[in-house]
Structure formats: C-alpha cells, structure tokens
Amino acid sequence: MTNKYMYFIANWKMYGSISSINSLNKVIKFSKSKEINKGRLIYCPPYTLISSFSKKFQNCQIGLGGQNCHESETDGPYTGFINARMLKNAGAQFVIIGHSENRANGENDKLINLKIKNSINSKLKVIFCIGETLSEKRKKKTKSILSKQIKIGLNKIKNKSNIFIAYEPVWAIGTGIIPKSKDLYETVNYIKSKFKGKPPRVLYGGSVNPNNIKNLKEVSNIDGFLIGGASQNANKFIDIVKKTYS
Ligand code: PEP
Numbered sequence: 001m002t003n004k005y006m007y008f009i010a011n012w013k014m015y016g017s018i019s020s021i022n023s024l025n026k027v028i029k030f031s032k033s034k035e036i037n038k039g040r041l042i043y044c045p046p047y048t049l050i051s052s053f054s055k056k057f058q059n060c061q062i063g064l065g066g067q068n069c070h071e072s073e074t075d076g077p078y079t080g081f082i083n084a085r086m087l088k089n090a091g092a093q094f095v096i097i098g099h100s101e102n103r104a105n106g107e108n109d110k111l112i113n114l115k116i117k118n119s120i121n122s123k124l125k126v127i128f129c130i131g132e133t134l135s136e137k138r139k140k141k142t143k144s145i146l147s148k149q150i151k152i153g154l155n156k157i158k159n160k161s162n163i164f165i166a167y168e169p170v171w172a173i174g175t176g177i178i179p180k181s182k183d184l185y186e187t188v189n190y191i192k193s194k195f196k197g198k199p200p201r202v203l204y205g206g207s208v209n210p211n212n213i214k215n216l217k218e219v220s221n222i223d224g225f226l227i228g229g230a231s232q233n234a235n236k237f238i239d240i241v242k243k244t245y246s
Contacts, residue, residue, distance in 0.1 A: 178208070
C-alpha cells in the first residue's frame with residue numbers, strides 16, 4: 001500500500017479516434033472520486049485528439065500532454081510537424097520527449113535536449129524518457145547509458161522543476177516483461193543520484209498492467225507510471241490506479 005502522491009500517465013501512442021473520447025467519461029468520474037485524492041492522471045493522446053481532450057477535461061483535474069514535438073521553438077516550414085508552442089496552444093500542459101520509439105527513429109540525445117529546452121520555454125512540463133536496450137543491459141551498460149542520456153538530454157537546463165524522468169527500459173516496453181523490483185529500485189536510485197539538490201520525480205514505464213502493479217507499487221522510490229498499452233482501456237487504467245492505492 002502506498003500513500004505517496006503518484007502520477008499515472010497514459011501514452012496512447014498512435015491509437016485512438018474521435019469516438020475514443022466517450023471512453024473518458026469513466027475516467028473523468030473516477031478522477032473526481034476519493035480513490036484518487038493522492039494522485040494525478042495525465043493523458044497523452046495523438047495530436048489529432050489534443051483539442052477535443054482538452055475540452056473534455058475542462059472541469060476536472062486530468063492533465064493533458066503531447067507525445068512528442070518538433071525541436072523548433074518558432075513556427076516554420078516543417079511539413080507534418082508541430083512544435084511545443086502549438087501543443088500548449090491546443091491545451092496541453094505536458095509533453096513526452098525522448099520516447100524510445102522516437103529514439104529508434106533517429107532522435108539522438110542532442111536533438112532531445114533541444115526539444116526539452118523549447119518545451120520548457122513554451123511552459124510545458126516535460127516527461128523525459130530514458131532507458132537502455134536489451135543488448136545494453138546484457139553488456140551491463142545500463143548505468144552508463146542512463147547517465148549519458150541524462151547528461152546530454154538535460155545539458156544547460158538549470159531549472160529542472162518541470163521535468164519528470166520516465167525510466168523505460170526498452171526491453172520492457174510492450175513485451176509483458178518488467179524489471180525485478182530490486183533492480184528497479186537500484187536504477188531509480190541511481191537516476192535520482194545524478195541530480196544535485198532535490199531530484200526530479202522518476203516514473204517507471206514498460207508493460208505496466210493491472211496484474212503486475214501489485215509488485216511495481218512496492219518499489220518505494222518510484223513516483224508514478226507511464227502506461228502504454230493498458231492505458232487505452234479505461235477499466236484497466238482505473239484498475240492500475242486503484243490497485244496502487246489499495
Ligand atoms: C510506453 O510506450 O511508454 C509504454 C510504457 O508502453 P507499454 O506500457 O505498452 O509497455
């Protein structure tokens with residue numbers, strides 16, 4: 001049982017349509033109940049749904065975020081992209097940066113650093129994803145990879161109060177596999193130790209579901225969860241939150 005203030009971030013990836021908005025009614029009702037008085041729910045739907053979600057969440061405390069953004073702070077000739085300012089303008093308060101699915105598509109630490117800087121300048125809170133691949137884990141490189149991702153990704157960002165770290169081992173995303181509790185505790189501690197003063201909140205992401213949340217919530221230094229697949233189902237998402245506090 002945890003009594004901590006926890007964040008539950010739903011990453012819908014490239015799923016969802018206008019009709020998915022109806023599935024939010026249950027979650028909105030739940031967000032207003034006493035069962036969630038110690039946590040915050042945040043949805044990161046595809047860009048096409050940000051404005052509609054924003055209207056839907058008008059009278060509740062559910063947060064809203066984008067799943068990525070272009071690195072340019074100003075508008076410009078970048079066909080197919082949107083920047084942090086546009087996300088903010090559409091009603092988002094958060095943005096996910098550095099997700100491994102985007103790193104796999106060529107985003108490097110320097111580009112991620114630029115995106116984080118511009119997102120902060122646009123007054124968005126950043127969910128900064130870091131994590132090692134399976135081969136890096138096997139080579140015992142987890143700490144050095146995380147250290148590099150943090151160092152370059154947050155280079156020259158003095159005020160880190162609007163940054164959340166999401167530790168997402170790449171081998172745990174969408175695989176049904178989660179780290180051993182002891183390893184996870186140690187890694188989260190390592191991440192927090194990289195910061196002088198008050199460390200940022202560190203969330204865990206990778207195959208979180210209503211069955212394994214019982215184990216994950218026992219990892220006492222975690223400040224919340226970034227949830228992909230299971231978050232697209234309102235019942236499962238609510239179940240994860242309920243089980244975290246039960
Ligand atoms: C994610 O993509 O951020 C994620 C955690 O996915 P899943 O929960 O499906 O593993």
